[in-house]
Amino acid sequence: MKKVYFLIMLIPALYFSQTVEEKTRIAEQSNKEANIMLLTELRKQENERKVRLENYLRSNPKVSKVTKFGEIGSKELMDVLPNGEFIYAQTDNAGAATTARATSLYNGGSLGLNIQGQGMTGAIWDNGSVRGTHQEFMVGGVSKILSMDGASLGDHATHVGGTIVAQGVNSLVRGLAFNASLVSYNWTNDLAEMLAEASGGLLVSNHSYGIGSLSSLWFYGAYDSRARQIDQICFNNPFYLPVFSAGNDRNSNEAPGSTQIANKGGYDMIFGHGNAKNVITVAAVQNVANYVDPTSVVMSTFSSYGPSDDGRIKPEISMKGVNVRSTLFDSDTNVGFMSGTSMASPGVTGVVLLLQQYYNQLYSNYMKAATAKGLILHTADEAGFYNGPDYEFGWGLINAENAAKVIRDKNLISNRSIIEENVLTSGATFTKAISSNGSQPLKISISWTDPQYTGQNSGTIDPTTKYLVNDLDIKVTSASGTVYYPWKLQGMGAPYDPPTNNSTNDVDNFERVDIPAPAGNYTISVTHKGTLTGGTQNFTLIASGGNFSTLGTSDQTSKDSKLDIYPNPTTDWIYFKNNRNEKASIVILDMSGKLIKKEAVKNNKISVKDLVKGGYMLLYSDKNIQQSFKFIKL
Numbered sequence: 001m002k003k004v005y006f007l008i009m010l011i012p013a014l015y016f017s018q019t020v021e022e023k024t025r026i027a028e029q030s031n032k033e034a035n036i037m038l039l040t041e042l043r044k045q046e047n048e049r050k051v052r053l054e055n056y057l058r059s060n061p062k063v064s065k066v067t068k069f070g071e072i073g074s075k076e077l078m079d080v081l082p083n084g085e086f087i088y089a090q091t092d093n094a095g096a097a098t099t100a101r102a103t104s105l106y107n108g109g110s111l112g113l114n115i116q117g118q119g120m121t122g123a124i125w126d127n128g129s130v131r132g133t134h135q136e137f138m139v140g141g142v143s144k145i146l147s148m149d150g151a152s153l154g155d156h157a158t159h160v161g162g163t164i165v166a167q168g169v170n171s172l173v174r175g176l177a178f179n180a181s182l183v184s185y186n187w188t189n190d191l192a193e194m195l196a197e198a199s200g201g202l203l204v205s206n207h208s209y210g211i212g213s214l215s216s217l218w219f220y221g222a223y224d225s226r227a228r229q230i231d232q233i234c235f236n237n238p239f240y241l242p243v244f245s246a247g248n249d250r251n252s253n254e255a256p257g258s259t260q261i262a263n264k265g266g267y268d269m270i271f272g273h274g275n276a277k278n279v280i281t282v283a284a285v286q287n288v289a290n291y292v293d294p295t296s297v298v299m300s301t302f303s304s305y306g307p308s309d310d311g312r313i314k315p316e317i318s319m320k321g322v323n324v325r326s327t328l329f330d331s332d333t334n335v336g337f338m339s340g341t342s343m344a345s346p347g348v349t350g351v352v353l354l355l356q357q358y359y360n361q362l363y364s365n366y367m368k369a370a371t372a373k374g375l376i377l378h379t380a381d382e383a384g385f386y387n388g389p390d391y392e393f394g395w396g397l398i399n400a401e402n403a404a405k406v407i408r409d410k411n412l413i414s415n416r417s418i419i420e421e422n423v424l425t426s427g428a429t430f431t432k433a434i435s436s437n438g439s440q441p442l443k444i445s446i447s448w449t450d451p452q453y454t455g456q457n458s459g460t461i462d463p464t465t466k467y468l469v470n471d472l473d474i475k476v477t478s479a480s481g482t483v484y485y486p487w488k489l490q491g492m493g494a495p496y497d498p499p500t501n502n503s504t505n506d507v508d509n510f511e512r513v514d515i516p517a518p519a520g521n522y523t524i525s526v527t528h529k530g531t532l533t534g535g536t537q538n539f540t541l542i543a544s545g546g547n548f549s550t551l552g553t554s555d556q557t558s559k560d561s562k563l564d565i566y567p568n569p570t571t572d573w574i575y576f577k578n579n580r581n582e583k584a585s586i587v588i589l590d591m592s593g594k595l596i597k598k599e600a601v602k603n604n605k606i607s608v609k610d611l612v613k614g615g616y617m618l619l620y621s622d623k624n625i626q627q628s629f630k631f632i633k634l
Helices: 020-027 032-059 094-099 155-165 190-199 225-236 257-264 341-363 369-378 400-409
Strands: 004-008 066-069 073-080 086-090 121-126 145-147 181-186 204-207 209-212 241-245 280-285 317-320 324-327 335-338 418-425 430-437 442-447 472-478 510-515 519-528 536-544 547-551 564-566 573-577 585-590 595-600 605-607 614-621 626-633
Touching: 032 073, 032 190, 032 225, 094 317, 094 324, 094 341, 121 155, 121 190, 121 341, 155 181, 155 324, 155 335, 155 341, 181 190, 190 204, 190 225, 204 341, 209 241, 225 241, 241 341, 241 369, 280 341, 317 341, 324 341, 341 369, 341 400, 341 585, 341 595, 341 614, 369 400, 369 418, 369 442, 369 510, 369 536, 400 536, 418 430, 418 519, 430 536, 442 472, 442 519, 472 510, 519 536, 564 626
Parallel strands: 004 086, 121 181, 121 204, 145 181, 204 241, 241 280, 280 317
Antiparallel strands: 004 209, 066 073, 073 086, 324 335, 418 536, 430 519, 430 547, 442 510, 442 536, 472 519, 564 573, 573 605, 585 595, 585 614, 614 626
């Protein structure tokens, strides 16, 4: 069997979580029966691992279970397989927020929002517990860190956790979602714990470690048992998005990494759970103080390149991972610098928390994981030598500001974006007509959580197997008949070649079509190859860029049969015509998109007496309808 190790990617007022009602609503959409079956399998594997390890250590009392190296590095013996092979767990921000453009969402930021992680909770699995008594995690005498498994404090975990939620007592280490809280786990039994948290409504978790053989080349790029199990956890729990670091093996001078570099020129270096389909795998780049063009994004010397064996785009996104300042383990006040993809992935985790908070604030529900992931890839800034994705930077540099704008503009009446969570039935075709004109490129994407592949790689170097189960396809056709296809890369045979966009993509479960200079009407078509496993596939459609609007019967419904508001203009009250009054809520934004108020609809009306004179946008939602209106307050 394979020899494996975990690798943490490194080179040296109380805020409560989501409401019980919100977490219950998410949990109700999990596949409970499939979760029970998977949990039984994971518990059996964990019990067998513990017995093997205990027997080995008892017979070899001089063997040290944990070995320290570097500043905060550690290696832990996790298992001894029946064939004698060892499994190891090895450890692999102001600047981070600026690089990610997350500061635009903060109070006083350019978007006029106050999205800082309030009410949000993420999770972290790492080499121990986050030091919850650090001043950056204490609010009103209570820690924002909830340690779940009694693990000893982790040096690496504390630095990673600070990048996500450090509150900024020392302003130089303020985390990306600095008003959020964090659930902290040791990595020992991570899969079963991830399953339990996901089935209870967890939205996002961070994993700054990887798994792979210490002596074999096959595991690079491999869709192994762990990647398959994580895909299954995600598919069973469609709101759960794990974020993984890509690894730091591109400058390795030890075999098998050095051999792989010599063979592949630095490509095909990602392994283990980083090759799962339904996660975000993160590359580490240098700080980007001001993004101007792709040359603004400089790759680190260590970040591992993809692709996966089947040619999927890995990593998917880039984030600052060089000289990240964050909380340190050795006191309640100390801070310091670390570099690695370990330090890049928690920045992405923090952005996911911010975007989920903003989406819920506006629309009273959270995004599915495929939506959150798709939105981040859809709005990334170009990086790398060629236009489109690559196996170095993924889809480019994360841009939280662009993602927030797409969320803001969803369902607005003009200059709108599209974020739709849809279902494709086997044998069916989804179509949507839009009109777009403008100087900005038109981007249209689909993203979906794909079922786990039925098999896994257990020792084959670079197999030709394609691990996509439900192969959806998007294309966009202009009024003149021109067909636009999604980007795709060339796979293991030519990982350094530029992407193409002249045919369908048959490996990735995120696809994006870019139209540089849109003009006129377009038809979006989503189809699939073969037969859909399960008979249906949920997917998210995202579109943005330029001046565009949707065309179709859904936008031409008679005013007699759909929700409407009156009077408009108004002075004191807005009334709703055809309101079903099913726990409806409204959000009012000013014309820049800044949140003005959010409240429940009572007696088919809301008061606007407290608004200053001017134009506003109103977003209405109940369990059946999401609709937007413009109105004028006199």
